[in-house]
Amino acid sequence: MRITVSRWLAALCLVLLGTAAAPAENWPQWRGPQGNNISGETQLPTEFGPTKNLAWKVALPGMGGSTPIVWDQRLFLTAEDGEDLVLLCLDRAGKPLWKTKLGTGKKRFRIDEGNQASPSPCTDGKHVFAFFGTGDFACCDFDGRIVWQFNAEERYGKFDILHGMHVTPLLDGDRLYLSLLHAASAWVVALDKATGKDVWKVARPTDGDFEGTHSYASPVMWRNGANACLVVHGADYTTAHHLKDGGEIWRLGDLNPKKKYDRTFRIIASPTATPDLLIVPTCKSGPVVAVKPDAKGAFGAGSPFEQWRIPGGGGDIPNRTPDVPCPLVHEGLVYLVRQYGKDTGGLYCVELKTGKEVYHQRLPAVRYRATPVLADGKIYLAARDGVVTVIQPGREFKVLATNKMGDDIAATPAISQGRIYLRGYQALYALSEGGK
Numbered sequence: 001m002r003i004t005v006s007r008w009l010a011a012l013c014l015v016l017l018g019t020a021a022a023p024a025e026n027w028p029q030w031r032g033p034q035g036n037n038i039s040g041e042t043q044l045p046t047e048f049g050p051t052k053n054l055a056w057k058v059a060l061p062g063m064g065g066s067t068p069i070v071w072d073q074r075l076f077l078t079a080e081d082g083e084d085l086v087l088l089c090l091d092r093a094g095k096p097l098w099k100t101k102l103g104t105g106k107k108r109f110r111i112d113e114g115n116q117a118s119p120s121p122c123t124d125g126k127h128v129f130a131f132f133g134t135g136d137f138a139c140c141d142f143d144g145r146i147v148w149q150f151n152a153e154e155r156y157g158k159f160d161i162l163h164g165m166h167v168t169p170l171l172d173g174d175r176l177y178l179s180l181l182h183a184a185s186a187w188v189v190a191l192d193k194a195t196g197k198d199v200w201k202v203a204r205p206t207d208g209d210f211e212g213t214h215s216y217a218s219p220v221m222w223r224n225g226a227n228a229c230l231v232v233h234g235a236d237y238t239t240a241h242h243l244k245d246g247g248e249i250w251r252l253g254d255l256n257p258k259k260k261y262d263r264t265f266r267i268i269a270s271p272t273a274t275p276d277l278l279i280v281p282t283c284k285s286g287p288v289v290a291v292k293p294d295a296k297g298a299f300g301a302g303s304p305f306e307q308w309r310i311p312g313g314g315g316d317i318p319n320r321t322p323d324v325p326c327p328l329v330h331e332g333l334v335y336l337v338r339q340y341g342k343d344t345g346g347l348y349c350v351e352l353k354t355g356k357e358v359y360h361q362r363l364p365a366v367r368y369r370a371t372p373v374l375a376d377g378k379i380y381l382a383a384r385d386g387v388v389t390v391i392q393p394g395r396e397f398k399v400l401a402t403n404k405m406g407d408d409i410a411a412t413p414a415i416s417q418g419r420i421y422l423r424g425y426q427a428l429y430a431l432s433e434g435g436k
Helices: 005-020 152-156
Strands: 054-059 069-071 074-081 084-091 096-104 127-131 136-141 146-151 170-172 175-181 186-192 198-203 220-224 227-234 237-241 248-252 278-280 288-291 297-299 306-310 328-330 333-339 345-351 357-363 373-375 378-382 387-391 399-404 414-416 419-423 427-431
Touching: 069 414, 074 096, 074 127, 084 127, 084 136, 096 136, 096 146, 146 152, 152 175, 170 220, 175 227, 186 227, 248 288, 328 373
Parallel strands: 248 297
Antiparallel strands: 054 427, 069 074, 074 084, 084 096, 127 136, 136 146, 170 175, 175 186, 186 198, 220 227, 227 237, 237 248, 278 288, 288 306, 328 333, 333 345, 345 357, 373 378, 378 387, 387 399, 414 419, 419 427
8 A cells, every 4th residue: 555745744743743742740739630649650760869860959948848849841849948938949950940938937846857848839830829837828920929828827826736737738629728727726728729818717626635636637639420528637537528618528536536545646647539438547556447438427436437447556466557648549459658666667558448458568767758659650658768669569569679869858759741859858859760
């Protein structure tokens, strides 16, 4: 068969257009494009470090535990800069484009665990939204100009939380959602992203005591078909709220049972939503719970609204709940990262449908603060001391690489456009195959 030049050129154009249209994912907020710690990016490096597969490294003005976000050719992240709290913008080559001061405050929590630049920013591709532990909340355009700004302590009441306010706002559609749970007051708020004004604000009561009134977890959107609700976690309970007015749909209890109540039960890790189940972590020796989408009212252990509950540890029973990292769910398995003890970390893998343990394995390093991320058929586990363990997902535990970055890492990795972005206390690292 003869193919004319014009037909050949037309076919070639279609191929080139298809190639050009291949998606390169943005990472618009803390937990990625779908809010589940999973990226569709491929051709990512397995082995990397300060001199291997490094595209660039940029020194940061100060520490922070926030995850960088990526939109097209721009990266945004929050940081401490002397006494200032700032929002930074860099281009994809690592060149700083602008820095906007949004607050003031230099405070450390638990010695080296965090500061007031711990919440992560988010973007809709036109504006960037940044919240700080001081309560300063702002919207900036892509040139760093402030569109709106307010202080959440002035609007909703002074924070009374032992280790600082580290909640990351959730961007969904035209709204920003914020949960502020602490000893002085407890609010769940929906904001108009265009103006920063309240769409609604509802009280979120608790009968907790001391740290049982606090929460460091961030709100989560749970979608099941056409149904959606906002999930708020912490202060001894998990609650679901109507998007229309913030009204409470259900309340999960028995996370910190009254019969053996722990006044230092501070929840940090946020739930992970799948269409069919919500995986709820707790802290310390607390349980892990899988909640069904038809849940309603107040319920607890033994309720039919729970698919399963992994009981808390203690004594000879190992603790399975993550303390800080959020659960990762992939292909019917749930991955739970926690600190095993004083000298090492641990990874638990359980079945999504049953909660039955598939395996548990020790990991190197001491503390795990970053949420695990999955991309390119690999799971990236970043430890607090800068060791990033790469494992193979699935029912068999297999370490693919152990990478030492030589920097403190508390931030969840961001993955976009063929790169892994690691935010350390000292620098921001762009990693890719061949250092491209």
